[in-house]
Amino acid sequence: MTSLSHNEDKDQMNWIEGKRLWGEVVCPAAIHVEIKREFTKDGNLRESFQFTNNTSFPVFLEKTDLGIYTTFNDNYQEASECLEKRCHTHIFCGEEASYVMALRMSGRGPHLGMKFLKGSVLSYSVERNLEQRSNDRGDFILHPHIAKLEPEAGIEIQRELFWFETKEEFYEELLRTQGFPVVFPDQCTYFKGESMRFKIAIRDTGKKEAVRLQYNGMNIPYRAEVKDGIRWISAYLLADREGEYRIDIQAEGKKTFLCLYCCAVLDKMAERRCRFLALKQQMHDVSSHLDGAYLIYDREEDSIYYSHQDDHNGGRERLAMGSIMAFWQRLHPDGELKKSLEKYERYVYRELYDREKGTVYNDICHNLEWNRLYNYPWMAQFQLELYKLKGEGEYLMDAYKVMEQYYMQGGISFYGIGIPVTELYKELEGAGMGSEAGRILSFAERHADNVLQNGVHYPESEVAYEQSIVAPAVSILLQGYEITRNTAYLDEAKRQLKVLSLFNGRQPDYHLFENAIRHWDGFWFGKYRRYGDTFPHYWSVLTGVEYIRYEILTGDSRYRKRAAASIRGCLNLFFPDGFASSAMVFPEKINGEAGHYYDPWANDQDWALYYALKYRSFLEDISFDLEK
The missing domain is CATH 2.70.98.40 (Glycoside hydrolase, family 65, N-terminal domain)
Incomplete structure (x- = not known):
């Protein structure tokens, strides 16, 4: 087939257009x-x-x-x-x-x-x-x-x-099919000690066909009830060890499965990761501009790696490592980790940031071959964490200068990732810096006005259209509403939140469940430089963060479990030994090359763990009662 459209579709979208023909x-x-x-x-x-x-x-x-x-x-x-x-x-x-x-x-x-x-x-x-x-x-x-x-x-x-x-x-429609079991997990990623709950639905035939659920060859008990012609099978399993739980399902003669994941509780995961950063990913060479930097770690080579190539360098997304170290130090002070963070801070202020101008550099040696606006919010977030950790006003002023530069250099029309504008505004107000707070408020309002005017006509960025363009749009609107209480921002955010949610699926596999479709990050940030669906990629958490922000502002808790699933769904990137993978490249093959692997580079994925810690109450305070 070459074309398939719905006869009443005003746009006559061809649903099966590809480079190859459908059905080859x-x-x-x-x-x-x-x-x-x-x-x-x-x-x-x-x-x-x-x-x-x-x-x-x-x-x-x-x-x-x-x-x-x-x-x-x-x-x-x-x-x-x-x-x-x-x-x-x-x-x-x-x-x-x-x-x-x-x-x-x-x-x-x-x-x-x-x-x-x-x-x-x-x-x-x-x-x-x-x-x-x-x-x-x-x-x-x-x-x-x-x-x-x-x-x-x-x-x-x-x-x-x-x-x-x-x-x-x-x-x-699936359930109209005779003998077609559909799996509905409550979540797909659990913390150790939680009960992993799920349901299976299948069209009821009146026959008492056996249903078999197995994990590691052991039968899982279940209860069954029929409601509106559908037989519902309910079961649970205790998450008592870290790793994957594959549950094999046989119902009405058909086989399918459910893949769940158990990870360590957040405190344990964060401590492991921070110690790994200090031990394995920090550069120690006083003769090098990279001294103190947290760099890529190559698990296969057991060594750190640097290249001036943008996504492999000493700055940019890798500021996540400093942010999570500062966040963790605030929660759990530790002498050795403190020394590591202080050395990283000296590196950042020496190589990546101009304190007088508020300029954020793309790489060491104040390199600005690419004045990349994405870098500014990440630097401001790191500086806000240093301010909260140390309580010294100069870090708050740094964050203000960075965001001022972001907006003055075109940020009003740019959809930056992880913009901490309300967080900065509140800290400035709390510190008695009313003039600076007012200026940030003005920028945030103009930014939200721009997104409001654009609507769903999103501007192209490093990718023409993607989840991390829509998520910032929602974020800018919701933060604008939080500061100004302009309901036009909230109404538009609600509309665009629905567009954002379409990137996420609900397949019963922890790689896929509420993880946003992304398909290029393994090439730009991974060692193997291979395109292909990344399930998960850490920026998928942006969707969950905006679900949470929406709930906080409106009291609407309908997104609560989806928010938890979105952020939890990236935690399989963090391994028990403290290593973390930049992306899981999911397809079996990509252009004939082997796929379905966790990339051996720990690169920029720590933003996922940072946001998990930041919004931990929303990840941990959820009901697993399926009857609700």
Whole structure:
């Protein structure tokens, strides 16, 4: 197929546009493929792929030997083009209960869904147009699981496409399918000691078909009840060890799974990480401009790494390491970590910041080959943490100067990440610096006015359209409302929060559950420099932070569990030994190269842990009672 649109769609979006054709098949020459398509009585489009071994010998197949191009139209141009003519593609390779939820980027229905009726899918790969760099998510290749085919034997893979208006309608369509189990986790990431709770829904047939839930070969007890024709299976498991919990599910003859994750409690995780930073990631060489810097750590080489190349240098996003060290020192003073932080502070003030001008440099030696506005809010956040730690007013003035420079250099129209404007405003007011507070208020108001005027016509940045453009827009509006109480900002933030939420899926896998679609960070920040979906990437937490900010300002707690899931969902990037990975590159293969790995570089991911600590009460104070 070359095109698929809804006949009542005013924009006539082509949902299956890709570089390759929808339904093209990858398979060994020994396998014959026959493809059939037909419309069902419900108006769904059913596709059947019959794989047959036409040889006299058995054919054994490895994981990616078979593939079906499934080219949902998920790439990035300017927002005005993306919002109505592109989709966010949420894939769950859930064995015999696999599905895809494709959401138009504006949130306007109808949306396009896919469910698998026959056969099993274990993983997906992507083929990207590398000329588009970060702006093409790629053509998806779904991999049917067929281990071997005997001579003349065949296996059918059958799937169905359907339109839906809401996420609720999507799941209702899945549950109309006989024997299709749908897994609904409460969260997918838990702290040690919590109860990991989940439900499985399946259409009730009146038969008492056995349901089997297993973890590590052990059966998990459950309770079942039927409500409105749906059989609900409820179960829980204690999170008593760190790591992955894969729960194998068999219901109505179909197999699927749930992947959960247990991490250490936040204090333990933060202490491990800070000690690792001090021990493994700090440069000690008084003859070097990098003396005192927290740098990339290469786990494979067991060494720190630096390059003047932007995303590998001694500044920019890596200011997260200083911010989390300062935050942690405020909570739990420690002599050795204090020395490490003080040495890092001397490095930052020597190499990356001009105290007189408020200039933030891109790299050591006051390098300003790229005067990157993103760097300014991160520097201000670090300085605010130093101010809260030490109580010395010069750090607050530094943060003020940095944000003043940010706004004076074009920040009014720039959607910076992690802008701490209300935090700075409140600290300035509390310190009796009314003039500076008033100036920051004025900047924040002008910034929010600009976002209000733009609406959803988001400006392009280093990526044409992405989650960390929409999240800052919501943040600027909500912070503007917090300072000014202009309800126009709040109303617009509420509208754009819905656009932001579309980046997040709810697949029952801790890599995917409420983690925003991002697909370029492994290339720019990872050792292997490989594009491809990053599930998770740490900036996914920005969505959760704005959910929390919205709740604080409005009292609306509907986003509470989603906020916790968004921020918790990035904590699998932090390992028990204190190492942390810059990104988890999720697809099985990317342009033929191996994927599905945690990158061996600890680079810039510490912002995820920083925000987890900052908003810990929202992560820890949530109900796990599924009846609510």
